[in-house]
Amino acid sequence: MTILKAENISKQYRLGTIGTGTLSHDLNRWWHRIRGKDDPYLKVGEVNDRSTASTSDYAWALHDINFEVQQGEVLGIIGKNGAGKSTLLKILSRVTSPTTGEIKTRGRIASLLEVGTGFHPELTGRENIYLNGAILGMTKAEIKAKEAEIIDFSGCARYVDTPVKRYSSGMRVRLAFAVAAFLEPDILVIDEVLAVGDAEFQKKAIGKMQDISTSEGRTVLFVSHNMAAVKNLCTRAIVLEHGRSVFEGDVEDAIDFYVSRKDTTVGFNRNTIKKETSGISISNIRILNRFGEEKSTVLSGDEIYLELSILNKALEGPFSLGVGIYDINDMPLIHCSTEVMDKCYDDISETFSATLKILKWPLVQGEYYMNCYIKRNSDLLEHLEACFWISGEKGDFYGHGKLPSWKKGVYIDYEWQ
CATH class of the missing domain: 2.70.50.60 (abc- transporter (atp binding component) like domain)
Incomplete structure (x- = not known):
């Protein structure tokens, strides 16, 4: 069953200092809209290439993105910095709206877009658990039933009644992930936040995401620059480049495609x-x-x-x-x-x-x-x-003109006796 569908998603941003010259543009947009005409600024703008100087006041952070996600699927979204990954997740999470296109979803969406997103710094960890649960549409009784599991998984039991403003970034992401994962959203959206946690927590979090998708049949959208994590966790992947989808398919093929586009000047x-x-x-x-x-x-x-x-x-x-x-x-x-x-x-x-x-x-x-x-x-x-x-x-590592057929790993000297 399709649980999320993106149709012709585009997002346009205006470059430069906010507020400079936008009134005339807003009036122009309004005048076109009341006459039933298209937004005149959708016809302009450049691709989102952060490394080049702009010649237009508008840039397309995303342009004509189309994909579907099935229930229980783990979709990886990969690309260079500035490719549009976080913008896409913000649109999917309803943090911002697309300039054009439509998102169709079934069920609740929980998002971890930045460290401690949605946490109130003056509230304690426990209070933030209930606040985030309420935002996700959970009742107090449902949150209370999961409270002990959330605190135990986060590893922050000692500080759960301390205001979040005194937490380290790692403690915040631990608690935020635990809340999002245990309050049972239908779609879990994760944007690189696991890079903040330590190795032990990253391993726990990846294991939990695998449980969420395989055992519980829920959907995960995962953005990361760690290709090993993407390969280990995801079943399918999309590669974004300059705001456009340039590849969609099997996760290993997507990683190979992404790697082939890297600038690797010797x-x-x-x-x-x-x-x-x-x-x-x-x-x-x-x-x-x-x-x-x-x-x-x-x-x-x-x-x-x-x-x-x-x-x-x-x-x-x-x-x-x-x-x-x-x-x-x-x-x-x-x-x-x-x-x-x-x-x-x-x-x-x-x-x-x-x-x-x-x-x-x-x-x-x-x-x-x-x-x-x-x-x-x-x-x-x-x-x-x-x-x-x-x-x-490839070289003659063993001195016999033969090498193993696989394409990974390292060669070592050894002998059979």
């Missing part, structure tokens, strides 16, 4: 700085083979050298370095640090290089990126995210 890039200091920085990264030749593609089984060029303006030491290697789904695969090898660099010259030697590149064919950091004792001095992309291809 080489070094300092544009993703998480933390930096003026005293020391990573100025370049290169991949070299055993002959000292620079490479952009490596084969599984290759001996490679990851060379980090360090600019040490402060002329201070010692330093420790670390490199994390991730796949295109943001899953951590390898972490190599000088700390675990009980090594540090005490070179205090202005420029020097540090080289990580990997005897046999262990990863399967695919695209990978690296996060790098510099520490002095426990102080983080430099942290670059996705600062280096590398392309991996």
Whole structure:
């Protein structure tokens, strides 16, 4: 049974400072409406590409979105930042209305669009449970029957009678998720809020969402940048790009499509700085083979050298370095640090290089990126995210010209006896 249907959903926003020049536009809209004509500003506007300068006063956050969701289905909605995912969920949750189109739903919808959405900061956690339940249309008796389960699942029993304004962001999302999940909505809408919770709670929350869909036959709409969570939880997915739906289908096919659209320019890039200091920085990264030749593609089984060029303006030491290697789904695969090898660099010259030697590149064919950091004792001095992309291809890892048929995981040295 179809429980949610979106037909020709579009959302247009006006760019620039709110209130500037909108009166004339409002009058123009009113004049067209009383004459039975279409809104004149629906014919203008640009696609929602956040990285380009605008030439129009209007932008389409969403444009002509159509899909259906069946009862008990878990639908993933994925896309880059600014693709329109949160706007779509706000429309589905009735937080905002579409410019054009129509949403048809059956039953109650519960939403977790931001941390602690709908919580009153002056009320206690327990009072907010009853407030949110009432908003969802539950009676006091129904909420009371679920109260103990909600508090137990949230893990906030000690603070449930404390005002929510004193909660951490993690405690708020724990309680908000528990309320939404246990008050039995027909459709549960979740927008990336689980990224705030700790690993233990994320695991509990994903397990609860699986129970909601499989055991209880309720529907979940899930937005996340964590492709592993999407793959683990969802049965189908939609990919949004610049406010348009560019793919809809099986979740693994959707993730492969989304990944193929990522900008993965091979080489070094300092544009993703998480933390930096003026005293020391990573100025370049290169991949070299055993002959000292620079490479952009490596084969599984290759001996490679990851060379980090360090600019040490402060002329201070010692330093420790670390490199994390991730796949295109943001899953951590390898972490190599000088700390675990009980090594540090005490070179205090202005420029020097540090080289990580990997005897046999262990990863399967695919695209990978690296996060790098510099520490002095426990102080983080430099942290670059996705600062280096590398392309991996099939190689002769085992020296026999054969590799396993699967396309995931890592290769290891082993022998049968």
